[in-house]
Amino acid sequence: MFEVRRLQINYKTLEEFQKFREFGLEELSMKEDLEANIVENDSESPFYGIYDNDLLVARMSLYKIDGKYDRYFQPTQDYYELWKLEVLPDYRKKDYGTALVNHAKSFGAPIKTNSRCRADQFWLNMGFTPVKYNPMRDRGENPYVWLPENVGLQD
Amino acid sequence: MFEVRRLQINYKTLEEFQKFREFGLEELSMKEDLEANIVENDSESPFYGIYDNDLLVARMSLYKIDGKYDRYFQPTQDYYELWKLEVLPDYRKKDYGTALVNHAKSFGAPIKTNSRCRADQFWLNMGFTPVKYNPMRDRGENPYVWLPENVGLQD
Numbered sequence: 001m002f003e004v005r006r007l008q009i010n011y012k013t014l015e016e017f018q019k020f021r022e023f024g025l026e027e028l029s030m031k032e033d034l035e036a037n038i039v040e041n042d043s044e045s046p047f048y049g050i051y052d053n054d055l056l057v058a059r060m061s062l063y064k065i066d067g068k069y070d071r072y073f074q075p076t077q078d079y080y081e082l083w084k085l086e087v088l089p090d091y092r093k094k095d096y097g098t099a100l101v102n103h104a105k106s107f108g109a110p111i112k113t114n115s116r117c118r119a120d121q122f123w124l125n126m127g128f129t130p131v132k133y134n135p136m137r138d139r140g141e142n143p144y145v146w147l148p149e150n151v152g153l154q155d
Numbered sequence: 156m157f158e159v160r161r162l163q164i165n166y167k168t169l170e171e172f173q174k175f176r177e178f179g180l181e182e183l184s185m186k187e188d189l190e191a192n193i194v195e196n197d198s199e200s201p202f203y204g205i206y207d208n209d210l211l212v213a214r215m216s217l218y219k220i221d222g223k224y225d226r227y228f229q230p231t232q233d234y235y236e237l238w239k240l241e242v243l244p245d246y247r248k249k250d251y252g253t254a255l256v257n258h259a260k261s262f263g264a265p266i267k268t269n270s271r272c273r274a275d276q277f278w279l280n281m282g283f284t285p286v287k288y289n290p291m292r293d294r295g296e297n298p299y300v301w302l303p304e305n306v307g308l309q310d
Contacts, residue, residue: 021272024297029288046290061295069291083295117176133184135201136224140216140238142179 002096004103007047007059009039016049016056022084026061047084048103050096058096060085062104065112071137072112072145074152079110101126104146111146120144157251159258162202162214164194171204171211177239181216202239203258205251213251215240217259220267226292227267227300229307234265256281259301266301275299 007013009030017027033039049059061084070076082104087096104111105127115123120130120142128144131153145153162168164185172182188194204214216239225231237259242251259266260282270278275285275297283299286308300308 023273024270024275025285025288025293026290026295026297029290063290063294081294115179118178120179130180133180135181135184135218138180139218139236140181142181 002050002052002099004048004050004099007045007049007056008042009034009045010041013045013047013056017059019056019088020059020084020086022086026084048100050099052091057091058087058100060100060104062107064109072131072143072154073110073147074154076154077110077151079112080104080107082111082113085113097122098126108148110148110151113144114141115144116142157205157207157254159203159205159254162200162204162211163197164189164200165196168200168202168211172214174211174243175214175239175241177241181239203255205254207246212246213242213255215255215259217262219264227286227298227309228265228302229309231309232265232306234267235259235262237266237268240268252277253281260303263303265303265306268299270297270299 011034014027014031014034017023030039030045034041046061046063047059048062049056051057060082063081063083065079065081067077070079073079082101085097085100113123113128123144126146128146131138131143131145132155147153166189169182169186169189172178185194185200189196201216201218202214203217204211206212215237218236218238220234220236222232225234228234237256240252240255268278268283278299281301283301286293286298286300287310302308
């Protein structure tokens with residue numbers, strides 16, 4: 001059995017993030033904020049994860065976007081951007097990725113992600129659909145979205 | 156010897172793109188536009204590439220962003236977003252990636268890219284610098300920028 005947990009911002013979490021392929025300015029910025037006491041130790045982060053025997057083996061970031069910046073959904077509304085979904089190589093094929101995405105869907109708001117490295121089939125299996133590519137808005141991304149009931153796409 | 160060429164939009168180019176790892180809605184949209192005669196065969200694309208014996212082995216997309224959408228540079232101005240820089244595995248260590256980035260710099264405008272999969276050292280070597288991460292603007296990306304003379308960063 002496993003559960004999806006909201007990850008807290010602390011040095012232990014940041015150390016665990018080092019094992020993931022996608023690691024960059026977002027994580028470094030969290031570290032700086034912690035060091036400068038701009039965020040408190042153990043405050044809530046936008047990251048959710050799954051532990052296997054006390055080891056963080058899967059994670060995603062789920063970032064709430066205010067409806068006034070919404071360029072995807074109809075009617076325009078608050079939605080989530082999901083990024084950095086990643087399962088450590090030795091822990092794949094256990095549905096950890098699916099569990100994280102289902103957790104994101106459980107909040108009931110629309111979700112937008114960027115399907116990378118030809119993961120399209122995974123997102124289709126998760127009930128996401130590709131949008132019509134708009135170069136100025138999408139800038140090289142492959143946006144896939146999940147629509148709750150009564151939510152459509154812009155244009 | 157090799158040269159960087161601007162790639163034309165046609166079925167041959169799209170077929171060549173299939174070999175690259177990053178392939179998605181942008182490429183599919185180019186194909187649909189070609190099929191629907193929305194773009195003409197052999198029009199110029201935002202892609203640049205390098206051929207080795209008639210085989211496309213490296214590519215990048217360079218997309219001009221209007222200064223009114225600029226949230227990175229000071230003074231605000233037109234700049235390029237560089238994405239999908241990729242060299243096919245058998246053709247690495249030949250400076251093809253470097254040649255493409257130098258070509259992008261030769262236009263003289265600032266450049267913004269997203270350093271992925273821990274490619275930070277490559278971008279630093281290319282003279283790019285990381286920005287201060289802004290969650291709302293950068294949304295999980297790792298933005299690295301190249302600044303021509305007399306151009307600075309916002310905030």
